[in-house]
Amino acid sequence: NNRPVADVKVGVRIEHARASDLVLHLISPQGTRILLAENRGGASSAGYGASIVTTNVFPRTDSGGPEEDRNVIETGNNFGTIRIRYDFFTIPDTLRVYYDGVRIFDSGLINGAGTWNINYGPGTSTQVTIVVNEGGSNQNTRWNYTATIVTEQIIYTFFTEDTNLTTTPIKFAIPPFTSSSGLPLTNVVVLRDGFENANDGLNFPAGSFIDGWRVDRDNIDVLSNGGPFGSLGPAYAGQKWIDIQGNSPGIISTNVTTTPGKQYRVSFAYTRNPDTNNIAPASARISLNGATFLNVLAPVDNTVGNVNWKTNSAVFTATLPSTKLEVASTQTTPTFYGVFFDDFTVEELADQQGYFLPEETLNSLRGQSALGTWTLEVWDNRVGASINPPPELLSWELQFIFGNTNPPAVPLTFCPSSTNVASVYDPNCVPVTNTVAGNEIRYFIVDAPRSATLATNILSSATGDLVLMFNQDGLPSGNPLVDLIVNTNFGAGDEAFLLGTNGLPPNLKPGQRYYLGVANFNPGETNTFTIRVGFDRTDGSLISVNPLTNGQCFTNTIPATNALDYYQFTVSTNATAVSFSLSMTNPDVNLVVRRALPVIDPLPRPNPGEYDYLSANSGTQADTITITTNSQPVPLAPGVWYLGVYNVATNPVTYAICADESTNSPYNIIRLTNDVPRDFTIPAGSPLTNFFLFTIDQTNAAVSFWLYNLNNPADLLVNLDALPDPGNYLFAGSGSSNNPVQILVDTNGFLSDLNGDWYLAVDNQSPNDLSFTILATFSTNGLPVVINPQLIITNGTLCLSWNSVVGQDYYVEAKTNLTD
Incomplete structure (x- = not known):
């Protein structure tokens, strides 16, 4: 260098x-x-x-068949010594060790007991792979070994x-x-989370928030010691833990505040889901800012009643002020069973x-x-x-x-502030003529307005042939592999290119910075030029944020644009709930909400990490967001909340936005009685505030929930001991006027106990009023639950249909006449 x-x-x-x-x-x-x-x-x-020597022990045993056994060990360091103490008994086995993709040890086919000391690194990886009987053995065998990793940290x-x-x-x-x-x-703990504030449940989908973690891909389970799945525990610490594999491979992530250059240790507890139906190991991946940090392999070394938690930790050096910590299931075959995780800790290591x-x-x-x-x-x-x-x-x-040897980059500004053209201006707002000499590059910074959708970049020269360069992330160097280079007008004249938010890349990113460079096509010349960027829309000196009044609606029209209309509402100190609703006369606008925080840009946008709540119903269906003191990911709190309305159509949309605050509970709880149907009507556009409660306290073997007599399509959502919503439920079913919904739950499934408060919600899937009948019934005295199937007669043929449960036995009874 x-x-x-x-x-x-x-x-x-x-x-x-x-x-x-x-x-x-x-x-x-x-x-x-x-x-x-x-x-x-x-x-x-x-x-x-000084040197700090760390020793970690990894026992490994197997007494099964001839299959290959592969053990990936995260050492936390890129060099060290592996001490392997083995016993292969009478039948010979092989053991091989790999590091950085290279085999560094091969025992050959041996039997008996002994010890090896194997050095690895230094290299790029912190993982060592130990393989017994690679490719499989030709006979049944048994063996065991203990791997001890000795690493040294230099101070x-x-x-x-x-x-x-x-x-x-x-x-x-x-x-x-x-x-x-x-x-x-003393190390400083910047994250400690064992999912203690998460709600129990299965299959939390993408977009859900689990105790400060976001579910990025379907789906995960949250389990607890006292919950329906507590027999698979207990937790490593506290009461709760997660299975990163719901009924498909899940991904969760959270952001950790870090200081670039500082070292941090990530530690956690893990084990395999020990369900009796699970006979396979489980795997997962820990990533930092999208790059793999640790691969986790949970072996078959536990059972129900002996969860056998293990711990792991590794150190990284932060490169950004915020580090994204991601946990992902890497199961390659369909399964309901993945890696259990608990007690994540990230601590900043004291500088020794x-x-x-x-x-x-x-x-x-x-x-x-x-x-x-x-x-x-x-x-x-x-x-x-x-x-x-x-x-x-x-x-x-x-x-x-x-030392910084880069030439200074000049920001393009708006002068006067009302213009839509950014350039280099003198104090009288007259564009300045710039000079580029020899092989130098003159650099310029462009801050795109948040409301802009088009940017026209123009380089003008009357003296010679110039090249215009663009780079989204840093100063352009003239490398065509990473920069956009424009030189279509050979000789004096203009070079121009258009950036748009849509179309082929590179695209304009509203509210973000990009960089321009100007160079001579002929390095032996010196030329003068002006540079300017015209935007279709600018933000002005301040974005307009309109205040909303409780109980009053505000009507507005938003053009076809990527810009948002912003509003703010001040929640009072005694509020228990607030409902934000957005209705429109023509499609289609959506709503984002964000609590005001002391950050550089607190206004919400429909981008991950830039809103707390989002509603994006299609067509003219109203968007409603109800926030209570128990809502997740951000509970209701006094103070300012920002709302953003954005247009996803290609035409202007007229809408009305309302804020309604309540000091009482927003929920209407209707109790159901066993085997007694309840007729109910929900007005069009109503938020999900009506819930039906059915209590089971007699250790019943099965319960059936019905939704029928529907006049429009609707979903039945069911949860145990918690209010359901479209993103958080245990069971769900969809129905219509000719398709009733039945959800049957019994103790032969993953629930061993049905006792508790069952909450039901009916989610209207139409823009009209919804009427229906809802029924809950449980079996008593060992009698089965009676199902009323849908009956269809076609050409003299009877067809009975109902929603069934996989693995459940059903009995169909018939009579030969109506008098018996």
Whole structure:
């Protein structure tokens, strides 16, 4: 790297029985010699720096057939030693070890017991794979081994001029010259979550929020010690845990606040779902910012009653102020059983490195080129090297901060603020003529308005042939593989290109920054130019946010645009619920809601992470969002809430938006009696506030829920001990006027106990009023639940149909006459 040095740190790790014998110099490629330390440390035998040795034990046994056994071990370090203590008994087996995709050990076909010590790394991976009987054995066998991973973390003594890290000269420091603070070091916990605030349930779909985690892909289960599936536990910590595999491979994620450059440890508990129907291992993946961090393999080593939780941890260095932590099931075959996870912890590791001021300043290296050979010179100038144990330079490193050699990037501005053309202006709002000389590139920053859908980029020159370059993420370099390069008008004239939010990429990203570059086509020329970007819409100096009044509706028309109409509503301190509704006369607008927070941009948009709630019903069906003090992911709280209305049609849409606050519960709970039907009507456009309650407290074997006499399509949603909604339910069924809904639940399924409060909701799937009959009935005294099937007679043939439960036995009875 030929860039100039702005700052350099020198880290050393030296084993020496008397550190005061040593003199350390750093020599730059230009020959500049810096005295780092000279005969410091007194009679101490601690040397410079320290090493922390970590030992983790991974037992593994098998007494089954000839199948291959593959064990992926996350070591948390990219180098170390594997100690394998094995017993292959009488029948010979093979054991192989892989690291970074390369086989580093092969035992051959052997029997008996013994121990191997195998070094791995340094490399790019932190995982070691141990394979027994690769490809399968030709006979039944049994074996066991215990793998012990020994890794070393080096703590350097750093010489630095950064007074934010230290003000202690090396001559006043105490060996082994590690933590210069002298204070106890404590890791800072930035995330600790065992899903304790999540609701129990199966198959939470994508878009759901589970105790601060977002379900990114269908679906996951939340289980608890006292819940319907508590027999599969208990939890590793607390009361709850998750299965990352519902009835399909799920993905969850959360964002963790991090500091770039700091080290963090991720730890968690895991095991395989021990359901008696599950005979296979389970696998999952932990990712950070989309990159694989850990692969988790949960072996078949547990049973119901012996969940056998295991723990794992690994360290990463943050690169961003917010790190996305993702957990994904990697099951490759259809199954209901995945990896259980519990007790996620992310902690910022205390910096144990020692930082000290050198004997001579390192500032004389500033401005020198970093390119070339850097030398650490170590003199043992007192007794010499004949000392026991023998001295050793175990490791040393340099950390550079390079000077910025990029030319400044000029922001394009709006002058006056009412114009829609961004350019380089003088104080009188007259466009400035710029100059580009030789092979240089002139850079410009463009901040796209949030309401813009089109951006016309124009480069004008009357003196020569210029090239216009575009890059969305950083300063363009002229590389056609990463930059858009425009040079259609050879010679003097204009170069132009259009960015739109739709169409072929690159696309305009409203509210985000992009970069332009201007260069000479002929590097031997010097040319003048003007540059400007015209937008179809601008935000002005302030986005208009209209206030809403409780109980009153606001009517507006939004054009066909990607821009949003914004509103705000102030929730009072005694509110228990608020309902935001959006109705329209023609299709189609949608609604997003977000609680106001002290962030740079608190306004909601229909993008992941930029809203708390979203309703996107199609056509002219009303969008309603009801928020209570128990709502997830963000419960109702006093203060300002922002609403955004966005148009998904190609025409203007007229709409009315309303806010209705309540100091009482918004829910209407109707209790059902066993085997007594209840007729009910829900007005068109009503929010989901009517719930039916059916209590079971007699340890019944089965319960049946019915929805019939429907005049329009509707869904029946069922949940146990919690209110259901379209994103959170245990059971659901869809019906219509000629298709009743029946949901049968019995103790032969995954529920072993039906006792509790069962809540039912009817979700209207039409724009009209909905009328229906709802019925709940349970079996008593061992009698079965009677089903009333749908009867269809066609050409003298009888057809009975009903919603059935897989695995359930059904009995059909008939009479030969009507008098028996």
